[in-house]
Amino acid sequence: MIYAANFKTNHTRQSTQKYLEALSEKLHTKKTEDKVYIFPPSTALDVYSGDFTIGAQNAYPAYNGAFTGEIGVEQLDEFGIKTILIGHSERREYLLESQEKVAQKFSFFQEQGFEIIYCIGEPLEIRQKGFDAVMEYLPAQFEGIDVTYENLIVAYEPIWAIGTGRSATVEKISATHSALKKEINDKPLLYGGSVKLENLKEITGITGVDGVLVGSASLDADSFSKMVLS
Numbered sequence: 198m199i200y201a202a203n204f205k206t207n208h209t210r211q212s213t214q215k216y217l218e219a220l221s222e223k224l225h226t227k228k229t230e231d232k233v234y235i236f237p238p239s240t241a242l243d244v245y246s247g248d249f250t251i252g253a254q255n256a257y258p259a260y261n262g263a264f265t266g267e268i269g270v271e272q273l274d275e276f277g278i279k280t281i282l283i284g285h286s287e288r289r290e291y292l293l294e295s296q297e298k299v300a301q302k303f304s305f306f307q308e309q310g311f312e313i314i315y316c317i318g319e320p321l322e323i324r325q326k327g328f329d330a331v332m333e334y335l336p337a338q339f340e341g342i343d344v345t346y347e348n349l350i351v352a353y354e355p356i357w358a359i360g361t362g363r364s365a366t367v368e369k370i371s372a373t374h375s376a377l378k379k380e381i382n383d384k385p386l387l388y389g390g391s392v393k394l395e396n397l398k399e400i401t402g403i404t405g406v407d408g409v410l411v412g413s414a415s416l417d418a419d420s421f422s423k424m425v426l427s
């Protein structure tokens with residue numbers, strides 16, 4: 198299983214250090230086949246030791262240059278970071294990242310050999326129209342994306358389930374994941390959207406779910422490690 202923690206705009210450099218120290222102690226008993234990723238805010242990126250991979254929540258598709266407010270590959274290289282989240286719905290929505298921009302970013306980081314966790318997901322109004330509408334909507338988020346890329350992990354995160362405390366039902370996750378698996382040549386597929394200790398087992402027990410991308414419930418090292426070790 199893959200367990201990925203997306204801190205979003207939470208935690209400081211200091212609290213991330215403490216979190217990772219605590220996590221790394223707990224992860225001593227983790228199953229070797231399980232993989233843990235942590236995506237701290239960019240101000241907390243650093244070299245940390247432990248049985249986890251640190252990734253960037255975002256970066257600009259350039260090595261360096263005149264891109265005010267952004268970080269590029271040079272800033273990630275400093276800490277040996279080779280993993281990135283691309284296409285998260287919050288960036289698509291609040292930062293107005295179009296599919297074209299997302300695809301450009303994907304191609305750039307693919308060329309750089311990054312491991313990419315690529316996020317897709319439908320808004321509530323599409324889900325309300327039913328499964329066929331969802332399966333028309335989601336493939337458009339693969340436009341310009343090389344789904345054969347060997348370092349690709351996909352995360353399906355229905356927007357209406359993110360941060361709402363209300364995850365998608367087992368039936369919805371199961372049907373969507375089995376349809377998506379065909380689109381993505383069986384690449385690892387995570388589910389995200391209100392995953393917590395209480396619903397983790399039923400979600401990771403679904404065929405076609407290879408792991409979880411966790412926001413709110415990942416912010417506490419103790420709870421997140423319980424999820425990884427459960």
Ligand code: PGA
Nearest residue numbers: 359360390391411412413
């Ligand atoms: P959530 O966020 O777990 O708080 O719903 C998930 C995500 O956006 O990755």
